[in-house]
Amino acid sequence: MTETFADLIACEDALMFVNAAITSTGQREFHHEQGEQRLSLGFLHEYILENYRDLYAAALALNVNDHNAALIVRNLLLRAGDVDVERRRREGRLIARRLELLPPQRVYRLFRELRRRGVNNRRTRAIMRDWMAARPDPAFDAVKYRDAVKSAMRHAHARPPGGVAGGELGAFLFAPRGVKRFGTPIFETWRRAHYEREALYELPYTVAEGFAARHNVPRAVFLERIEARMTRLERLRLRESAGVGADLRTMPLTRLATYVLSLPLDDRARRRAELTEALRTSARRVAGTARGSWGRVAAVLDDSHSTSGSGQKRRRPLAVALAASYLLEALAKEYTPLWTSGRTDELLLYPSGPTPLGERVLTALETGPERLIIVSDGWDNAPPGLAADVLRIWRTRLDPGHRYGGAQRVQITHLNPVYDADDFDVRRLAPTVPTAGIRDAEDLPTLVELARFAEGRVGLPRLQAHLDERTARFLESP
Known part of the structure; x- marks a missing residue:
């Protein structure tokens, strides 16, 4: 129809x-x-x-x-x-x-x-x-x-x-x-905490904090004794002031990447084995039964200056790219990561420099991947527009099967972690390449599937059917 x-x-x-x-x-x-x-x-x-x-x-x-x-x-x-x-x-x-x-x-x-x-x-x-x-x-x-x-x-x-x-x-x-x-x-503990200092350590951390201030408990003493009542996120947020170590083994992948990037470079280098193993373990957990099923994968990953994010979302775009890289490594049989800065030591990444996406896309395609994943905010500026030209020529001349509904030599997907307020969407690299927004690297496999609807080959009925299927699974899930 x-x-x-x-x-x-x-x-x-x-x-x-x-x-x-x-x-x-x-x-x-x-x-x-x-x-x-x-x-x-x-x-x-x-x-x-x-x-x-x-x-x-x-x-x-x-x-x-x-x-x-x-x-x-x-x-x-x-x-x-x-x-x-x-x-x-x-x-x-x-x-x-x-x-x-x-x-x-x-x-x-x-x-x-x-x-x-x-x-x-x-x-x-x-x-x-x-x-x-x-x-x-x-x-x-x-x-x-x-x-x-x-x-x-x-x-x-x-x-x-x-x-x-x-x-x-x-x-x-x-x-x-x-x-x-x-x-x-817990009600009785709350009542006693008004006049008994010891009772406050049996309360949730955020409640106990107010009672600690009322009883003039030294901050360091309070944080040490309340540690057992803290949630994982509370421990992570207070690791520097309280000296409480984060539990890397159970931390979600993107949050773990954010934590790693918050550490000074010297600390990352000193804890290289621990941090690398934690990232790989978390990525393997996310990949699950799909480990190694994606064949040859190349990734172009943005670590330019703009990935520093903002005061409210510090290094968030870079954290998503770093987490995505470890997840793609777990999903792929053969994996080639290419960062825009040219760095190869992922554990020591930091935001810097321009965004030469076009050059990195060319290099990635030369490796002969089955899938090419681009994780970037889409501000291709070294030189401007080169990535769009490379992708256009690839699709129209070197991999034209896409144009006629046939098989593609390379499945290319752009995942963008930044919303563009001017365009009411995430910024796209090229009309011929599907783009999807991404906030957490854990959602990468699902978003790659969703991005195919943005290619123009699958229309509203198929999209509606996809949404109906996702809705049914969502409502039936425990």
């Missing part, structure tokens, strides 16, 4: 939104200020919601980042009256499933935003009540996020468990001073 022009536009718009929702967090990037990012992203959300609501909701089943997932949920609930009962039910399932995967603090922040905007329809209250009822440890939440839990319960008209009076949870949230002793251990 021949697609209409409107179908082609819809396909392009959907892919543009997915790229933005994967990469942008509304924070400052190297080339764009925070205000530009938020304005551009906000417009894009409104445009897609208004014109393609089903596709907009289906994005919750994709690899969109937590910031955009929360925005999608908020906007769907804000405009709940725009759709019929069946579509609201489908959206409700997507929303409920996505909320299960979001960090609790972000969900509570979303609930506060809904309250601030006066979104209090029956579906919104039901979603809030169901999410709170499913929390594994309501008492822990009440202590760690006390004000947020109170706000959410009031807005959702939710009654704390424990009878008409609300039991201990209700008493703790709304009238804790009237209770002389709690039967719930």
Whole structure:
């Protein structure tokens, strides 16, 4: 069946939104200020919601980042009256499933935003009540996020468990001073921490921190004794001030790459064996059963000055490229990494210099790969536009099977970790090469699959079928 022009536009718009929702967090990037990012992203959300609501909701089943997932949920609930009962039910399932995967603090922040905007329809209250009822440890939440839990319960008209009076949870949230002793251990610990210094070390770190300040506990002493109560992320954030080492064995790949790049070069060199093994172990864990199945792979990886990111996202583009390189090494049977700086020691990378993507793409193609993966923000400037010319000539003259729907000698994919606020999308290198946004290297295999829809060879029906399949898997997953 021949697609209409409107179908082609819809396909392009959907892919543009997915790229933005994967990469942008509304924070400052190297080339764009925070205000530009938020304005551009906000417009894009409104445009897609208004014109393609089903596709907009289906994005919750994709690899969109937590910031955009929360925005999608908020906007769907804000405009709940725009759709019929069946579509609201489908959206409700997507929303409920996505909320299960979001960090609790972000969900509570979303609930506060809904309250601030006066979104209090029956579906919104039901979603809030169901999410709170499913929390594994309501008492822990009440202590760690006390004000947020109170706000959410009031807005959702939710009654704390424990009878008409609300039991201990209700008493703790709304009238804790009237209770002389709690039967719930964490509530009693919180009560005792007001006057017993030792009790604070049994509380979650973020709660204990406030009590430590109240009791004038020296910072170094507090951090040493509270270590057992810290989460993995809290340990990572406090490693320098507290001297607490990060657990590299279980750290996610992209976060591990970010940690490695935050270390001074001398420390990286001294810990070379430890850091390299940790990166490879994490990459092999992500690759899983696909290890070694990608054949010959070449990668062009950007470590130019622009990969330094911004004050809010320090070295994030470089961290994504470094993590992607280790993952591609695990996925490939033969792997050739080519960094724009020409460096070969990946552990000692740092952002510097221009972006000679064209030269590196030429070198990569000369290795005869089956796949070429380019990880870059797309600012090809040494010389400008060379990468686009190389890729165009390769596709039209040296590998023309692509033009006629045939097999390609080399499958080329561009993955871009930076949202371009001016174009409402990630910056592309060439029309003949599919581009997808990427935030975490762990999503690389899935995004390479998604990028094929950006080639213009697979239209809206196939994209819709792909989204339906991803949505079904998303809703059925445990």
